[in-house]
Amino acid sequence: MGRYDLALIGFGGVNRALAELISQSGERLAKELGFALRVVAITDLRAGSLVDTDGIDLAPLLAAGPGKLSFAGPAGGSADPRNEWVIREVPADIVVEATFTNPTDGEPALSHVRWALESGKHVCTTNKGPVALAGRALKQLAAERGVSFEFEGSVLSGTPILRTAERMFAGLEITGVQGIMNGTSNYILGRLEEGVGLPAAIAEAQELGFAEADPTADIEGHDVQLKVMILANEVLGADLRREDVFCEGISAITPDEVRDAASKGLRWKLVGSATRHEDGSVDARVAPLALPAQHPLAGISGPVNAVAFHTDLLGTVTVCGPGAGRIETAYALLSDIIAIHRRHAADDTAPTRPVLQETHRV
Numbered sequence: 001m002g003r004y005d006l007a008l009i010g011f012g013g014v015n016r017a018l019a020e021l022i023s024q025s026g027e028r029l030a031k032e033l034g035f036a037l038r039v040v041a042i043t044d045l046r047a048g049s050l051v052d053t054d055g056i057d058l059a060p061l062l063a064a065g066p067g068k069l070s071f072a073g074p075a076g077g078s079a080d081p082r083n084e085w086v087i088r089e090v091p092a093d094i095v096v097e098a099t100f101t102n103p104t105d106g107e108p109a110l111s112h113v114r115w116a117l118e119s120g121k122h123v124c125t126t127n128k129g130p131v132a133l134a135g136r137a138l139k140q141l142a143a144e145r146g147v148s149f150e151f152e153g154s155v156l157s158g159t160p161i162l163r164t165a166e167r168m169f170a171g172l173e174i175t176g177v178q179g180i181m182n183g184t185s186n187y188i189l190g191r192l193e194e195g196v197g198l199p200a201a202i203a204e205a206q207e208l209g210f211a212e213a214d215p216t217a218d219i220e221g222h223d224v225q226l227k228v229m230i231l232a233n234e235v236l237g238a239d240l241r242r243e244d245v246f247c248e249g250i251s252a253i254t255p256d257e258v259r260d261a262a263s264k265g266l267r268w269k270l271v272g273s274a275t276r277h278e279d280g281s282v283d284a285r286v287a288p289l290a291l292p293a294q295h296p297l298a299g300i301s302g303p304v305n306a307v308a309f310h311t312d313l314l315g316t317v318t319v320c321g322p323g324a325g326r327i328e329t330a331y332a333l334l335s336d337i338i339a340i341h342r343r344h345a346a347d348d349t350a351p352t353r354p355v356l357q358e359t360h361r362v
């Protein structure tokens with residue numbers, strides 16, 4: 001049985017949930033998937049870095065509360081997040097990037113991904129910044145280095161929307177996408193309908209692990225803007241920049257408007273869409289819409305998201321599922337690792353190593 005050694009960059013909700021999955025279900029997964037997973041490095045802005053090429057014992061780290069973790073003490077640990085050194089030098093097979101999404105320039109996650117690919121390591125990420133703002137260049141770099149760059153969790157969390165479109169829609173012409181792509185704003189709109197105030201609804205979404213570190217990106221639509229760019233670029237063959245995508249969030253909608261609309265059978269939703277025209281150009285936008293109850297997106301509630309694909313042969317096909325959540329998004333990373341395994345397992349140059357191979361502390 002082979003094994004993949006992982007370097008986790010960022011140790012917040014999502015990467016901790018992945019570590020929990022490996023720690024609690026690693027043996028079952030290994031039996032089912034045919035490969036083992038081991039974490040050999042973790043870096044985090046607040047906790048510092050920790051490296052053990054024999055495999056980090058995850059249980060004690062997970063027992064410490066998220067805000068209480070420090071890697072300054074243990075052997076192989078340091079108070080600084082030595083991201084570049086860890087990514088380039090620690091002998092990991094896969095770098096798992098789950099730091100904050102930066103909608104402006106994608107940094108520092110963009111550099112994290114680049115360093116990993118340049119070092120010949122596979123990357124999987126839930127971070128929307130690098131994918132939306134530099135996805136094409138990063139895929140090119142990955143191809144040049146013979147490694148994979150996977151990012152299923154960047155749109156609709158663990159719901160496999162990108163792979164569904166790539167693998168199941170072959171032969172269809174997709175002319176547009178429209179959807180609810182932000183769990184936090186959808187959750188908040190539902191709570192406003194129920195009479196909860198905006199600050200309290202935001203705090204709930206943060207507590208539940210749906211919101212961005214800075215929830216402005218959720219409320220003002222920037223998160224959906226990045227997701228629309230990713231979908232348009234991946235599915236419609238576009239090459240959109242952020243300024244190409246009109247963006248308005250939900251901050252101007254008052255609780256009274258939400259409740260008033262509900263009393264008339266309308267539901268406010270933050271909708272992202274992209275349409276391809278006959279000349280090949282793609283228009284994309286993000287804006288709140290008051291949808292009538294019979295609209296397919298009107299019934300999508302809470303952190304659930306949905307994307308409708310408009311196709312030539314099937315008409316509209318809608319994919320619906322969790323759009324946010326720590327565990328759900330960790331599953332997206334697992335699905336990326338499985339995709340890496342399936343793509344490279346038959347390849348002799350693939351870095352998956354026999355479980356018993358000796359490794360050395362760096």
Ligand SMILES: NC(=O)C1=CN([C@@H]2O[C@H](COP(=O)(O)OP(=O)(O)OC[C@H]3O[C@@H](n4cnc5c(N)ncnc54)[C@H](O)[C@@H]3O)[C@@H](O)[C@H]2O)C=CC1
Nearest residue numbers: 010011012013014044045098099100101126127324325329
């Ligand atoms: N939580 C969710 O439901 C989903 C999250 N995502 C994306 O996944 C990523 C991670 O999300 P969460 O874990 O929920 O966020 P989080 O805010 O809980 O965790 C991010 C972690 O990254 C660390 N970090 C930030 N900058 C860093 C740096 N320069 N070097 C090292 N560590 C750094 C922070 O200290 C924090 O522990 C984000 O980009 C988010 O947009 C994507 C889909 C769903």
Ligand SMILES: N[C@@H](CC=O)C(=O)O
Nearest residue numbers: 182183184210212324
């Ligand atoms: N904050 C985002 C997380 C997933 O991308 C959301 O709420 O959808």
